[in-house]
Amino acid sequence: xxxxxxxxxxxxxxxxxxxxxxxxxxxxxxxxxxxxxxxxxxxxxxxxxxxxxxxxxxxxxxxxxxxxxxxxxxxxxxxxxxxxxxxxxxxxxxxxxxxxxxxxxxxxxxxxxxxxxxxxxxxxxxxxxxxxxxxxxxxxxxxxxxxxxxxxxxxxxxxxxxxxxxxxxxxxxxxxxxxxxxxxxxxxxxxxxxxxxxxxxxxxxxxxxxxxxxxxxxxxxxxxxxxxxxxxxxxxxxxxxxxxxxxxxxxxxxxxxxxxxxxxxxxxxxxxxxxxxxxxxxxxxxxxxxxxxxxxxxxxxxxxxxxxxxxxxxxxxxxxxxxxxxxxxxxxxxxxxxxxxxxxxxxxxxxxxxxxxxxxxxxxxxxxxxxxxxxxxxxxxxxxxxxxxxxxxxxxxxxxxxxxxxxxxxxxxxxxxxxxxxxxxxxxxxxxxxxxxxxxxxxxxxxxxxxxxxxxxxxxxxxxxxxxxxxxxx
Ligand code: AHR
Numbered sequence: 001x002x003x004x005x006x007x008x009x010x011x012x013x014x015x016x017x018x019x020x021x022x023x024x025x026x027x028x029x030x031x032x033x034x035x036x037x038x039x040x041x042x043x044x045x046x047x048x049x050x051x052x053x054x055x056x057x058x059x060x061x062x063x064x065x066x067x068x069x070x071x072x073x074x075x076x077x078x079x080x081x082x083x084x085x086x087x088x089x090x091x092x093x094x095x096x097x098x099x100x101x102x103x104x105x106x107x108x109x110x111x112x113x114x115x116x117x118x119x120x121x122x123x124x125x126x127x128x129x130x131x132x133x134x135x136x137x138x139x140x141x142x143x144x145x146x147x148x149x150x151x152x153x154x155x156x157x158x159x160x161x162x163x164x165x166x167x168x169x170x171x172x173x174x175x176x177x178x179x180x181x182x183x184x185x186x187x188x189x190x191x192x193x194x195x196x197x198x199x200x201x202x203x204x205x206x207x208x209x210x211x212x213x214x215x216x217x218x219x220x221x222x223x224x225x226x227x228x229x230x231x232x233x234x235x236x237x238x239x240x241x242x243x244x245x246x247x248x249x250x251x252x253x254x255x256x257x258x259x260x261x262x263x264x265x266x267x268x269x270x271x272x273x274x275x276x277x278x279x280x281x282x283x284x285x286x287x288x289x290x291x292x293x294x295x296x297x298x299x300x301x302x303x304x305x306x307x308x309x310x311x312x313x314x315x316x317x318x319x320x321x322x323x324x325x326x327x328x329x330x331x332x333x334x335x336x337x338x339x340x341x342x343x344x345x346x347x348x349x350x351x352x353x354x355x356x357x358x359x360x361x362x363x364x365x366x367x368x369x370x371x372x373x374x375x376x377x378x379x380x381x382x383x384x385x386x387x388x389x390x391x392x393x394x395x396x397x398x399x400x401x402x403x404x405x406x407x408x409x410x411x412x413x414x415x416x417x418x419x420x421x422x423x424x425x426x427x428x429x430x431x432x433x434x435x436x437x438x439x440x441x442x443x444x445x446x447x448x449x450x451x452x453x454x455x456x457x458x459x460x461x462x463x464x465x466x467x468x469x470x471x472x473x474x
Pocket of ligand 1: 073170171282328330334
């Protein structure tokens with residue numbers, strides 16, 4: 001049996017923004033300390049204190065976005081304790097241990113510049129004030145003679161930083177303050193009112209959640225507007241590390257609730273100015289073994305890398321609605337792309353998914369029509385069955401080049417024939433991430449065979465694989 005895939009080249013849709021391939025770092029476990037930061041003079045650190053090997057890997061991956069400092073930690077973070085010479089020691093309320101504030105605003109923003117990532121700062125709405133937020137923004141964006149711009153210059157940075165995205169708290173329905181949506185809506189109005197008056201060019205992201213929360217929040221904004229640019233959602237895939245087949249399938253079945261959440265949130269926010277977008281602030285696989293006591297660390301496997309590919313496919317397909325998506329978290333925490341322990345630093349299989357799938361960046365989405373495809377029955381963890389298409393395909397176009405990512409999470413081969421609706425395939429090459437073992441921790445993309453005949457391409461997608469095909473039109 002062969003699946004025929006037609007890429008509809010006449011109908012280029014929304015552009016896939018690089019921000020779809022974003023990342024998140026929090027002061028949690030060994031993500032920052034022992035992950036991206038080692039401290040000046042430490043073994044393995046560069047002259048500034050960053051973990052050199054981690055930095056090289058992330059630079060090479062091309063980090064698009066880095067969200068910081070939380071997560072839950074963000075709503076206990078007081079930025080002035082992390083600048084200049086006197087750094088304060090505090091308890092890390094949510095994740096345990098002490099926060100020494102060695103890594104603060106300047107360390108974060110310089111890091112973003114070094115790895116080429118767009119910084120996204122989460123403001124503290126849980127224990128902070130509007131004035132504290134405005135002062136922080138003045139420190140980051142202000143020009144002399146403003147006092148906080150002077151402070152920044154004293155700390156070695158004359159030029160303002162460039163930070164467009166600012167989050168209005170994190171999970172304010174839970175760790176960020178256990179608020180009611182109506183109360184949070186008032187805070188969003190208050191913060192956005194002052195922030196947009198002082199810094200009209202920034203983009204503000206409000207906290208979204210369930211459909212009920214989003215409905216009440218949007219109803220409040222409809223009655224009395226808030227100056228926001230996006231609403232966020234978090235989409236974690238809960239799974240057992242010691243998984244069985246059913247658990248594995250549920251990772252892919254979670255597509256159903258994730259898509260529903262996106263559509264429902266989108267349906268609500270379109271009632272606002274028509275310009276508010278969605279941001280998936282945090283997403284990824286969260287294993288049962290990743291707990292507060294172990295700093296939420298988990299291994300990276302082929303299976304969670306394929307689940308990441310499935311989620312990235314979903315976010316790309318909704319490129320008209322989703323402005324940004326950030327996997328949680330970059331190093332040593334949850335669904336990381338790099339694991340670092342002392343001098344041992346290695347990319348996880350998910351690192352390579354990002355590397356491959358980022359070929360879609362800047363491309364415009366093309367519709368993909370599947371015929372004769374097998375449908376894989378998987379359970380939606382929120383109830384019901386979902387028929388996952390084999391393969392799950394996304395195609396984009398940039399000039400004469402078409403990229404198609406083909407995901408086959410099933411245990412059987414999938415044979416495909418690829419064609420273009422408007423013309424012939426002139427050349428095609430492919431790489432695949434594939435392993436014989438879903439639990440494999442060390443897998444890397446390898447070239448995959450593609451044959452061309454009569455302007456069509458044929459290839460075989462191995463079991464549990466992601467294949468990226470690059471096509472030139474004739
Ligand atoms: O990513 C770990 C935690 O998950 C974050 O701090 C919080 O926002 C979410 O619940």
